[in-house]
Amino acid sequence: MPNRDNTGYETGAQDPHDTARSSVRKLEAYIGHEVKDFREKLGMTISELSGAAGISAGMLSKIENGSTSPSLSTLQSVSRALNVPVTALFRGYDQVRDATFVKAGEGLTIERRGTRSGHQYELLGHTPHGSLAVEPYLITLTDKSEVFPVFQHSGHEFIYMLEGVVIYRHGSKTYRLVPGDSLFFDADAPHGPEELVELPARFLSVISYSRETR
Numbered sequence: 001m002p003n004r005d006n007t008g009y010e011t012g013a014q015d016p017h018d019t020a021r022s023s024v025r026k027l028e029a030y031i032g033h034e035v036k037d038f039r040e041k042l043g044m045t046i047s048e049l050s051g052a053a054g055i056s057a058g059m060l061s062k063i064e065n066g067s068t069s070p071s072l073s074t075l076q077s078v079s080r081a082l083n084v085p086v087t088a089l090f091r092g093y094d095q096v097r098d099a100t101f102v103k104a105g106e107g108l109t110i111e112r113r114g115t116r117s118g119h120q121y122e123l124l125g126h127t128p129h130g131s132l133a134v135e136p137y138l139i140t141l142t143d144k145s146e147v148f149p150v151f152q153h154s155g156h157e158f159i160y161m162l163e164g165v166v167i168y169r170h171g172s173k174t175y176r177l178v179p180g181d182s183l184f185f186d187a188d189a190p191h192g193p194e195e196l197v198e199l200p201a202r203f204l205s206v207i208s209y210s211r212e213t214r
Contacts, residue, residue, distance in 0.1 A: 137205040156207075
């Protein structure tokens, strides 16, 4: 039988009330941070903002420290004094913030046109949420095959040369890319490496596009 304390909850189990209180505290801290940030950007002191909002300096200090749950009317008064909508104090709270960490050499190898021609495409991360998709690749070219894939897709692409020398085509123009060079372009035009001058060649390719267009 599981051990239970005098509240009826299993010993070591998470109290749902504690979870709710923790969530409220996080929201209080977030609101406090936003209020303080807006106030400091306006160059206002706690005294000046509390006076403009019609609340005590002590109450405003507690709000900024996240140690109290202000009423909606109090938040409305504070937001008006800051000249921002009250929703600005909540905006961004609880939103998904994605991050992808990839150890050196552990990116996901992607099969794309040209892979069999000595071209390696290593996906370094992706954005699973939101309307804008971003795909960063590390591309390595090691084979002087005369068969070069030509790509054409929606969105934009940014290339940053790391190693080697490549003649890269975009539409009707070509660019000689050496380490340190970059190229940003509309990916809807035909593009791709046209001549591999010095190998191995490596470059970063960051593709961004709207998910609605795919």
